[in-house]
Amino acid sequence: MDEVHGPIERALAAIGERIAAAGGEGVRIVAVTKGFDLGVVRAARAAGCGDIGENYAQELVSKAPALEVDAAGERPRVHFIGGLQTNKVRQIADLVDVYDSVDRVSLIDEIARRAPGAEVLIQVNSTGESSKAGCRPDQVGSLVEHASASGLVVCGLMTVGPTDGDPMVTRQGFALVRRLVDSLGLEVCSMGMSDDLEVAIAEGSNEIRVGSALFGPRPPR
Numbered sequence: 592m593d594e595v596h597g598p599i600e601r602a603l604a605a606i607g608e609r610i611a612a613a614g615g616e617g618v619r620i621v622a623v624t625k626g627f628d629l630g631v632v633r634a635a636r637a638a639g640c641g642d643i644g645e646n647y648a649q650e651l652v653s654k655a656p657a658l659e660v661d662a663a664g665e666r667p668r669v670h671f672i673g674g675l676q677t678n679k680v681r682q683i684a685d686l687v688d689v690y691d692s693v694d695r696v697s698l699i700d701e702i703a704r705r706a707p708g709a710e711v712l713i714q715v716n717s718t719g720e721s722s723k724a725g726c727r728p729d730q731v732g733s734l735v736e737h738a739s740a741s742g743l744v745v746c747g748l749m750t751v752g753p754t755d756g757d758p759m760v761t762r763q764g765f766a767l768v769r770r771l772v773d774s775l776g777l778e779v780c781s782m783g784m785s786d787d788l789e790v791a792i793a794e795g796s797n798e799i800r801v802g803s804a805l806f807g808p809r810p811p812r
């Protein structure tokens with residue numbers, strides 16, 4: 592009997608090859624479904640994506656039906672990866688397993704209140720761009736401490752490469768975040784997207800967040 596290989600399976604295989612070529616092992620792939628509809632979320636799950644990433648609270652809530660337990664009793668690990676206003680945490684608390692974009696005390700406090708014991712990553716602005724989310728590198732330690740003291744489980748750090756894709760800035764930023772992960776004794780180093788996952792893996796990423804390389808170009812918002 593032939594196995595069915597749909598477009599998402601093929602894209603996953605291609606990403607697996609890119610990871611291997613970059614020297615990565617055991618790298619977790621978060622399938623970023625922002626901008627795509629529920630059918631894409633279901634197709635991603637059927638293709639074996641166990642980690643789903645969403646950026647917008649409203650959109651995530653609208654996709655709840657695609658995130659339920661399946662016939663095999665499995666549900667995906669849902670990552671919230673976008674900028675998060677504190678007043679939105681309550682709406683998504685039942686849906687989110689990991690908050691990947693935690694970058695300030697007020698957000699930590701609200702997550703600790705609405706989702707006690709939740710897993711979080713602290714997002715670092717590793718490029719110094721003023722437009723970028725994430726805390727300054729010198730704030731990471733105190734945010735990790737504050738989140739832990741608030742009962743959250745700090746799994747690691749997350750960062751986004753520079754918007755202009757400058758390869759030198761990308762590499763330096765990723766190297767900085769990897770050093771921070773190590774110095775704080777954390778596990779997860781979430782960095783790398785469709786266009787810069789090779790550099791991220793070379794610099795020690797163990798979790799990449801991939802959208803367009805899996806699902807094609809995003810429909811405009």
Ligand SMILES: *Cc1c(COP(=O)(O)O)cnc(C)c1O
Pocket residue numbers: 623625646672673751784785786800801802803804
């Ligand atoms: C959109 C997004 C991604 C995925 O980007 P692609 O270039 O489509 O792979 C990853 N991480 C974050 C934080 C995002 O906002």
